[in-house]
Amino acid sequence: MSRPVDLLLEHLRAEEARGVEHVYLDEEAKEVLRELHRQARSGGKPKASAAAGAGEAVAETPKAAKPVVVTEVRAEGESAAARIESLKLQAAEWPAAKALGSLRETMVFSTGAAEAELMLVGEAPGYQEERQREPFVGPAGQKLNDILKAMGLERPAVYISNIVKFRPAMPNQTTNNRKPTLDEMASCLPFIREEVKVVRPKCIVALGGTAAEGLLGLSGSVGAMRGRWHEFEGIPVRVTYHPAYLLHGNAALSDKRKIWEDMLEVMEKLGLPISDKQRGFFLPKS
Incomplete structure (x- = not known):
């Protein structure tokens, strides 16, 4: 049975094969990745909601593949x-x-x-x-x-x-x-x-x-x-x-x-x- 992270890496490799080198993350995807990162650092297992969403988020680059630059833009200010x-x-x-x-x-x-x-x-x-x-x-x-x-x-x-x-x-x-x-x-x-x-x-x-x-x-x-x-x-x-x-x-x-x-x-x-x-x-x- 494929893990969500395996599906994610498979998706990234498919995107790379199409020539895509940069990806865009919406807020939901970024929160999924933050949760996975927190869980990995603490040695625990990812929460079910985070693991379920990981297959749709774009995250870390597979080690065997060319690096994919994951970038974030944030508009800040009161006006x-x-x-x-x-x-x-x-x-x-x-x-x-x-x-x-x-x-x-x-x-x-x-x-x-x-x-x-x-x-x-x-x-x-x-x-x-x-x-x-x-x-x-x-x-x-x-x-x-x-x-x-x-x-x-x-x-x-x-x-x-x-x-x-x-x-x-x-x-x-x-x-x-x-x-x-x-x-x-x-x-x-x-x-x-x-x-x-x-x-x-x-x-x-x-x-x-x-x-x-x-x-x-x-x-x-x-x-x-x-x-x-x-x-x-x-x-x-x-x-x-x-x-x-x-x-x-x-x-x-x-x-x-x-x-x-x-x-x-x-x-x-x-x-x-x-x-x-x-x-x-x-x-x-x-």
Whole structure:
């Protein structure tokens, strides 16, 4: 008969075989592991409840396997702003991200209101973001600001973040950027989970296909992802094109309209007023 710990180690080895190197623990799983640790130190047997839950928790690394980095993120502070600041301090030296060796050193966390109704999530900082240490600056950031203004919102009133908190590295890198890998997004995903818990937005917008992939586990084109509501940590999520998409010379009026239709749905979800003029943005002239 398999022991719960055997099931646990089998699960870890299966995850390792899939290429998973980092795992996320919720509070229930962490308490199970604490109880097992306490019992082991005291020489006693684990309580039945702890042993039963151990098969579902992710715990210590099997000795024969490559180490799995078990990490914990905790937002602390009396105010939402203080809790976001505590997450920022933890992210700067985050072991799971540092262990990958594929991310640059400068941390870029978030910007905006810590208790915003709207949260915008991108994939990772680029050259401009790394220089200014703020998400969505430069030409793409200006496009995002224009979109928010058209919605009747100002940038400081929303919460803007990225899944990955460091710029993905490349050989001989200057201004060139690359999209983050799944491992890089997985290493920083616990922070987005905690940010959502702190901010408690009414809805989230995933900006671009990579952000949707990391946040929601989706794959495919943005065109296939948009047009409906998804969910992350109990919060409605809308997927739309990255603002940089509008910088391409081939971005047509119909593409701008698609992004705007997504934003109209977000405005409806937030209960924002929508004028006839706003509803008509980027429609073909009759």
